[in-house]
Amino acid sequence: MITQWKIFLAFFIPGILGYGGGPSSIPLIENEVVDRYNWLTVKEFSEVLALGNSLPGPIATKMAGYIGYQEGGILGAFVGVFATVAPSLILLIALISLLYKFKDSPKVKKMTLYVRPAIAVMLAVMAFQFLDGSYLDIGLWQTLFLCAASFLLMEKLKVHPAFVITGALGYGAIFLA
Amino acid sequence: MKQWYLFIAFFRVGMLGYGGGPSSIPLVHKEVVEKYKWMSDEEFGDVLALANTLPGPIATKMAGYIGYKVAGYAGLVNALLASIIPTIFLMILVLTSLSAYKDQPWVLGMTKAVVPVVAVMLAVLTWQFYKNGQKGLGWKVNLVLVIASLVIMEVLGLHPGILIAALLAWALFSPVKQKQKDKSAKEVAAAAERKMV
Numbered sequence: 009m010i011t012q013w014k015i016f017l018a019f020f021i022p023g024i025l026g027y028g029g030g031p032s033s034i035p036l037i038e039n040e041v042v043d044r045y046n047w048l049t050v051k052e053f054s055e056v057l058a059l060g061n062s063l064p065g066p067i068a069t070k071m072a073g074y075i076g077y078q079e080g081g082i083l084g085a086f087v088g089v090f091a092t093v094a095p096s097l098i099l100l101i102a103l104i105s106l107l108y109k110f111k112d113s114p115k116v117k118k119m120t121l122y123v124r125p126a127i128a129v130m131l132a133v134m135a136f137q138f139l140d141g142s143y144l145d146i147g148l149w150q151t152l153f154l155c156a157a158s159f160l161l162m163e164k165l166k167v168h169p170a171f172v173i174t175g176a177l178g179y180g181a182i183f184l185a
Numbered sequence: 186m187k188q189w190y191l192f193i194a195f196f197r198v199g200m201l202g203y204g205g206g207p208s209s210i211p212l213v214h215k216e217v218v219e220k221y222k223w224m225s226d227e228e229f230g231d232v233l234a235l236a237n238t239l240p241g242p243i244a245t246k247m248a249g250y251i252g253y254k255v256a257g258y259a260g261l262v263n264a265l266l267a268s269i270i271p272t273i274f275l276m277i278l279v280l281t282s283l284s285a286y287k288d289q290p291w292v293l294g295m296t297k298a299v300v301p302v303v304a305v306m307l308a309v310l311t312w313q314f315y316k317n318g319q320k321g322l323g324w325k326v327n328l329v330l331v332i333a334s335l336v337i338m339e340v341l342g343l344h345p346g347i348l349i350a351a352l353l354a355w356a357l358f359s360p361v362k363q364k365q366k367d368k369s370a371k372e373v374a375a376a377a378e379r380k381m382v
Contacts (some may be wrong), residue, residue, distance in 0.1 A: 065268065066199070066269060074273065085273065085277075099248050100232075104231070122356045125324070127349070128314035129345075134208075135304050136209075149285050162305065162309070169302075
């Protein structure tokens with residue numbers, strides 16, 4: 009029971025302090041599971057993280073699920089994921105419900121409008137980070153080729169991203185190995 | 186049937202989003218706005234903006250809220266589980282029994298090839314938000330806000346969540362423009378006149 013409570017705390021704190029989505033909460037998780045509770049060494053943590061990054065899906069919940077499972081079995085996995093996800097989700101639902109009560113007020117309409125450019129910039133910055141990471145990792149020509157091919161497929165030929173991503177996985181397994 | 190669609194939509198998002206939750210934002214947009222039409226672009230933008238002002242993983246906040254909106258609390262749990270359970274299961278499986286594969290060059294190559302695809306999807310979504318902003322704000326105000334946001338986030342290093350919170354507060358507390366009020370008043374008067382005729 010003490011272990012489960014510790015798992016809860018270890019993931020609750022990164023969950024409510026990590027702004028900017030899962031990846032930004034990784035150092036906070038490391039702080040809890042490596043420095044405070046000594047469940048993993050720094051090296052083990054970086055190995056779990058590296059593997060988590062090579063698999064699809066949100067990273068914070070993968071870390072919480074795996075580390076929770078390791079420390080407290082299936083229940084531990086559940087507790088870790090719950091602590092990561094629930095607090096921020098409850099806040100979001102409360103906030104949106106409140107906002108949409110006043111949906112037709114001109115001020116709420118203005119809010120929707122004003123944040124749009126900021127979101128565009130935020131997405132652009134993320135796109136740039138992914139591009140830059142790819143350039144450093146696989147070089148200019150591979151990056152350009154994959155960008156051009158996926159743009160053509162998704163935007164011009166309207167292929168669903170599922171197929172494009174699967175295709176990219178196959179391409180990477182053969183040509184980027 | 187709705188629950189099944191929710192499950193499939195977020196299962197796809199979870200299994201295809203390489204690079205952590207934020208990289209799955211364009212995938213969520215594709216499923217929720219374009220494919221199943223559960224939300225308009227505006228609403229998606231609102232949810233994304235508010236999700237960003239709050240702490241915690243972004244992908245699960247989006248999945249949870251959209252699931253809730255589409256099909257109540259069962260939908261919330263459904264969408265959430267669909268986006269995280271398969272990948273956690275994969276993680277535990279790989280770490281406990283398939284760890285020999287994780288350093289294979291072809292496994293590393295697979296992940297690398299997806300990064301540029303995610304970049305393109307994010308860029309396309311950026312462009313859509315830019316155009317939507319232009320539609321609502323006019324190109325001048327939109328451009329000014331874009332440049333200001335860029336400077337504030339990248340040069341001054343302020344977190345996007347704080348910027349969005351500030352913009353929301355500004356929209357909330359600044360007075361509604363007189364011009365707009367006049368215009369809507371005129372429209373009402375005109376409509377009344379038409380009725381009379």
